[in-house]
Amino acid sequence: MSEKITIVEIAKLANVSTATVSRIINNTGKVNNDKRKKVLDLIEQYDYKPNLIAKALQSSKSNTVGFIVPHINSPYYAQLFFETELIAQKQGYTLMLCNSESDKRLESNILNAFISANVRAIVFMGGRLDDVESKKKYLSEIEEVNKKIPVISCVDVPNLGCIQIYQEQQKSSNKLLKHLSEMGYRDVAMLGGYSNVRTTIKRREEILDNAEKYGISIRREIIESDYSVEGGNIAMQEMLKCDKLPQAIICINDLVATGVLSEAYKNNMSIPKDIAIVGYDNLDISQFIYPGITTIACNYKEYSKAIVDAIQNVDAMDYNTKIAVQTDLIVRGTTQLEK
Amino acid sequence: MSEKITIVEIAKLANVSTATVSRIINNTGKVNNDKRKKVLDLIEQYDYKPNLIAKALQSSKSNTVGFIVPHINSPYYAQLFFETELIAQKQGYTLMLCNSESDKRLESNILNAFISANVRAIVFMGGRLDDVESKKKYLSEIEEVNKKIPVISCVDVPNLGCIQIYQEQQKSSNKLLKHLSEMGYRDVAMLGGYSNVRTTIKRREEILDNAEKYGISIRREIIESDYSVEGGNIAMQEMLKCDKLPQAIICINDLVATGVLSEAYKNNMSIPKDIAIVGYDNLDISQFIYPGITTIACNYKEYSKAIVDAIQNVDAMDYNTKIAVQTDLIVRGTTQLEK
DNA sequence: TTGAAAGCGGTACCAC
């Protein structure tokens, strides 16, 4: 390994002090033009790169942001992370991503790593924060962390003292119900997700609370499942045992919807004639899998922008800032026959 | 924000030197038991966390590993990253993930960030390294980086002086051809991917070079596409314009295969009766989307393990170490009717 | 404009 060159060497070679080199690199303070040129040349020549660790130590501020997601191999988190990283990168931030597996010990390790790494902010996407059973104690742990390092929660958690940025659900639920109603689906079931997950509860509530005014009746019994395609497969198998199938199924997300769709094909059903299917998130695949999944879309770009904005302005923001990112209904082939 | 407590404060409070506290924290050297207990109590009480930045500065070694992927929202990279992170985390590493978008400037920024952050190693997944047209100049830049920080390439690049870990393709290609032959598919087309991508070229070559001995003829013309479901949609639309369809299509990956399958459904085709479909990678979805995609599977766990092993033993490894991770054929409904 | 020097929070060598 070749030795890394430091600011001291550059300074020596240029016959100036490290202070001057520092000024040149960071464009702070005035420096004689000849010296500037000489130093810049040397930097070029020796391919000098400032040691960000030293910089971070001295300024007690790094340009790193910590991300905790339950599973990055879930396309929803991947998409959101991806968009966020694109924006954050342009602002000079580097993101550290860790998978918590929603596991207490893992998450705790990650938090410590982030604190020790002096990250600018910690962004929490789902996981234990999304668990309605998470104890007061846990929430106050998060608040403790928030005292040292700004925490941004991507889940709407009541009474949690940190910045929260999450998806708006009400308007789009109404749009969805209106759409289903117009298409003539009156007997509708919900499927997938677990009843201890905040985001899931919220989605269900918005549907349940508003269905009546659109003349839609929602089946009381919800077949639960995890949030994967496989979950959709299994839940749909269960659903198919019903005496009378609903006219439409609202799935907890697009992956589950994909699984439901797939299982429907397996049983030679025609979509949406035999049954209509709806998802949430608007993953890439939802658009391209036949016949296209009708979905309540996450506005990934807006969401990511809000996150990065929060990271940048975190010091000026109130601990209890809540930001709801707009969502929208996207109608595709699983609810509406192509013309 | 509450002030972070440092080793100096702990030392003062315990009436010992920082050296002693350091010894206790790191379990290096002997320390009187009373003092140890006192210090440990203080650490607990004040929730002291050593500043990893300072540690990294002083040891000129961090526990961070840099990952560069073209798109984390590609499920293949997401899956591989996920598995790697799980293992790496257990070994005490934190991974930094950046999306290069295969863009020269972005990638360059990322590399600088990684170098400045003093990462233990840099893992390259695809991207520009996978571009067969990447200039000698680019490769020697990578080798330059490799002199400062160990680089691990997940692409098999001839004449590149760094550790390389990639998927074995030959055996599984033969297995695939054997399977297709046994199922009676003689007229086979390849679809998807671009001809400037090393991994793609390799996959195609292995098929082309071995088809004959299994009595299979591969169509000369390859319809290209990007590596997404949409790419599969579009390529399949093109394919359907053929006078005579092939009996089977080998797609460049599972996403493309999903797109092809979807387009086939759209055209009321029956799979695999009308046409058989094969993919690569074995994504989660391939198993659960009806009727299940036959695929050449990446062994994610083994692959990830090899990567983490390399990170740990990088200093002892030869610059030119090449490791081929085994792949395997998984037969599903797109080539074989369910019994 | 410029440089000397004091840290940032640890680690580790050396002396006691």
Added chain:
DNA sequence: GTGGTACCGCTTTCAA
């Protein structure tokens, strides 16, 4: 066993 202290690479104040 233990403490003093130089040092990791950089920024920033202060004085010149």
